[in-house]
Amino acid sequence: MGYGCCSFLHKHITTSVYFTAFWELQLRSRSLLTFHGSASMAVRALTRGLLGFRYSRAATVASPCGGHHYVTAPSVKPPQPQADDVTEKILNQPLEKPDFFRVAELFSLKDLFDARVHLGHKKGCRHRLMEPYLYGCRLDHDIIDLDQTMEHLQLALNFTAHIAYRGGIILFVSRRRQFGHLVETTAKDCGEYAHTRYWQGGLLTNANIQYGPGVRLPDLIIFLSTLNNVFQQHVGIRDAAKMNIPTVGVVDSNCNPSLVTYPVPGNDDTPAAVELYCRLFKMTINRAKDRRKQMELLHGLSAPTSQTS
Amino acid sequence: MAASCVRTVGSFLGKCTKCSSSINTVATQVLLSRQVCVSSALCRKNLAAAGPEKFTLEYIQKQVEEYEIGKRHLANMMGEDSENFTQEDIDKSIAYLFPSSLFEKRARPLMKHPDEIFPKQRAVQWGADGRPFHFLFYTGKQSYYSLMHDLYGKILKIEKHQDRLRAKGLFSQDAQLISLGPSRWLTKEELELLLVETISTHDYDRFIKLMERMLAMPYSSTEEEFVQRYRRQLEAQSMKQMMPPLEKDENGVAFSTAEGRRKTSDSSVILRDCGSGHITINGQDYLQYFPVLQDREQLMFPLQFMGVLGRFNLECTVSGGGRSSQAGALRLAISRALLSFLSEGDGEAMRQAGLLTPDPRVRERKKPGQEGARRKFTWKKR
Numbered sequence: 212m213g214y215g216c217c218s219f220l221h222k223h224i225t226t227s228v229y230f231t232a233f234w235e236l237q238l239r240s241r242s243l244l245t246f247h248g249s250a251s252m253a254v255r256a257l258t259r260g261l262l263g264f265r266y267s268r269a270a271t272v273a274s275p276c277g278g279h280h281y282v283t284a285p286s287v288k289p290p291q292p293q294a295d296d297v298t299e300k301i302l303n304q305p306l307e308k309p310d311f312f313r314v315a316e317l318f319s320l321k322d323l324f325d326a327r328v329h330l331g332h333k334k335g336c337r338h339r340l341m342e343p344y345l346y347g348c349r350l351d352h353d354i355i356d357l358d359q360t361m362e363h364l365q366l367a368l369n370f371t372a373h374i375a376y377r378g379g380i381i382l383f384v385s386r387r388r389q390f391g392h393l394v395e396t397t398a399k400d401c402g403e404y405a406h407t408r409y410w411q412g413g414l415l416t417n418a419n420i421q422y423g424p425g426v427r428l429p430d431l432i433i434f435l436s437t438l439n440n441v442f443q444q445h446v447g448i449r450d451a452a453k454m455n456i457p458t459v460g461v462v463d464s465n466c467n468p469s470l471v472t473y474p475v476p477g478n479d480d481t482p483a484a485v486e487l488y489c490r491l492f493k494m495t496i497n498r499a500k501d502r503r504k505q506m507e508l509l510h511g512l513s514a515p516t517s518q519t520s
Numbered sequence: 521m522a523a524s525c526v527r528t529v530g531s532f533l534g535k536c537t538k539c540s541s542s543i544n545t546v547a548t549q550v551l552l553s554r555q556v557c558v559s560s561a562l563c564r565k566n567l568a569a570a571g572p573e574k575f576t577l578e579y580i581q582k583q584v585e586e587y588e589i590g591k592r593h594l595a596n597m598m599g600e601d602s603e604n605f606t607q608e609d610i611d612k613s614i615a616y617l618f619p620s621s622l623f624e625k626r627a628r629p630l631m632k633h634p635d636e637i638f639p640k641q642r643a644v645q646w647g648a649d650g651r652p653f654h655f656l657f658y659t660g661k662q663s664y665y666s667l668m669h670d671l672y673g674k675i676l677k678i679e680k681h682q683d684r685l686r687a688k689g690l691f692s693q694d695a696q697l698i699s700l701g702p703s704r705w706l707t708k709e710e711l712e713l714l715l716v717e718t719i720s721t722h723d724y725d726r727f728i729k730l731m732e733r734m735l736a737m738p739y740s741s742t743e744e745e746f747v748q749r750y751r752r753q754l755e756a757q758s759m760k761q762m763m764p765p766l767e768k769d770e771n772g773v774a775f776s777t778a779e780g781r782r783k784t785s786d787s788s789v790i791l792r793d794c795g796s797g798h799i800t801i802n803g804q805d806y807l808q809y810f811p812v813l814q815d816r817e818q819l820m821f822p823l824q825f826m827g828v829l830g831r832f833n834l835e836c837t838v839s840g841g842g843r844s845s846q847a848g849a850l851r852l853a854i855s856r857a858l859l860s861f862l863s864e865g866d867g868e869a870m871r872q873a874g875l876l877t878p879d880p881r882v883r884e885r886k887k888p889g890q891e892g893a894r895r896k897f898t899w900k901k902r
Binding site: 396 | 644645650657658661
């Protein structure tokens with residue numbers, strides 16, 4: 212153990228795509244996640260040549276720890292060291308493989324194409340920062356590069372699966388009225404949470420007063436559409452960045468991908484595409500939760516003797 | 521708290537190094553700790569922002585236990601059966617033991633179940649692991665939004681049902697609209713009470729609009745039970761006229777009794793279906809009792825309106841007031857007594873003519889600083 216920041220930087224960058232997730236999940240406390248998240252993000256920015264993330268978190272690490280009331284691990288640690296070992300093993304085992312939950316099997320490029328995920332907006336609506344993700348432009352319509360979408364979607368689903376495996380709170384956000392009911396139903400089916408209504412200012416930043424003292428904030432926010440009804444960036448993206456909450460967002464060709472932790476370039480307007488995303492996220496989360504139950508049963512059964520996985 | 525106003529920011533990192541063993545020490549050495557001076561104003565609590573006082577569940581449970589014990593003590597004190605001591609008995613006992621002449625009923629001593637005294641509050645919304653119970657918790661208004669979500673789900677279900685019928689060819693436009701009866705939608709306050717959370721007028725309007733939209737769809741009768749939960753029955757529009765019962769005396773003559781009031785006069789009338797048209801007031805003949813034509817007209821008006829002038833015998837008693845108010849009281853009493861002899865349509869006609877409406881006008885009191893009830897003293901310019 213004892214990975215140093217320096218040693219991390221020495222690793223070869225292209226293979227560190229999955230190790231980014233590994234490193235982030237290695238540490239339990241979310242405030243530290245930010246710090247190392249910023250380091251990993253900076254690394255990714257260097258490699259991919261993406262525009263600099265104005266990651267405001269990097270400078271201000273000095274936020275009081277006591278303000279966060281969070282539970283670091285979903286399972287309450289009993290005093291016995293043996294059960295502690297079991298929990299540690301359960302939590303660390305998925306981090307050893309790059310695609311432990313096999314999320315890559317859930318979708319193929321053809322599925323994305325059939326769901327019309329590659330269709331972007333017109334050239335005039337294009338956001339400057341989305342240019343790297345576009346395959347091209349045909350008759351003024353932007354086409355999103357599905358190869359890149361595949362990679363990003365895989366990363367995003369993998370991250371979601373890991374968060375769900377660890378019992379994190381996932382919040383689905385979308386301000387599109389057409390898909391509000393669908394997103395809420397998806398969240399209900401996964402056992403997670405949704406917010407497809409008017410976003411009140413202090414929901415994340417003023418949580419202790421809005422909800423009551425001692426509330427637990429979401430551990431991941433998934434944006435099915437990063438824009439609100441007036442075609443501006445959703446306030447939740449900025450607030451999540453402020454509160455050190457990682458975000459997964461479906462960014463269309465008119466969206467700003469910079470503050471989203473795991474952007475997934477793709478169409479957010481077509482019902483087929485949004486249904487596909489909802490289905491994929493639901494399957495990943497359910498899969499991860501089932502896996503967790505399996506692991507607990509497995510280790511719970513063989514806890515006193517040596518474990519067999 | 522007020523004393524230690526200087527926070528050291530570096531201590532945060534120290535705490536975190538304790539909790540995670542694998543932290544890189546390189547990073548901690550890079551960041552410096554600096555002193556942050558904070559004024560006591562920041563440590564002060566904003567009392568107004570806390571909102572209405574919140575009671576914990578244990579406190580309310582304790583209050584309920586105390587109430588139950590107190591109820592038994594009260595029953596023993598009053599010598600009543602402590603098992604079957606109802607709330608009415610409690611109210612009477614308290615009124616007896618603590619007589620209060622305060623005008624405001626709500627200021628008088630009171631002993632009620634804590635559920636009626638303490639406003640309904642929401643219990644803690646999340647479990648031991650911090651996960652909220654409701655899937656819309658993070659919206660802030662979970663009950664309202666979950667209601668809207670369910671409502672929209674029902675609309676989609678009805679639309680799917682319609683599509684299925686259309687595919688089979690069985691769709692008909694005018695089928696099975698919900699019959700609601702004389703009822704009204706819940707008011708905003710009632711909805712707030714139901715949901716145990718505050719909603720804005722805008723939210724309420726949207727809810728009503730969505731409900732109306734659902735009701736306008738052809739096959740909405742499947743969701744009738746859901747809709748009725750959000751409607752209240754109106755009291756019967758037309759109050760049934762309080763008809764005096766028709767009795768028969770020993771000679772087989774049908775008669776009815778009614779009372780009437782006007783200003784300070786009270787009257788009672790017995791209407792007999794004899795056929796002579798004889799009228800007695802306080803033992804005297806009506807010509808003697810009411811020398812003025814106007815009063816006699818008032819008396820006769822109900823009978824003349826119905827065209828039964830010569831049919832009935834009237835035996836009246838009246839007291840209080842002046843001649844005009846006595847005549848008015850008698851008129852009301854006669855009209856009421858007449859209701860039992862007439863049909864529904866005639867009764868409705870009498871009501872529309874204003875014969876059955878008691879006149880609410882009473883003498884207005886004189887106010888100080890004025891000569892009369894309305895008349896002011898003469899105003900002199902100088």
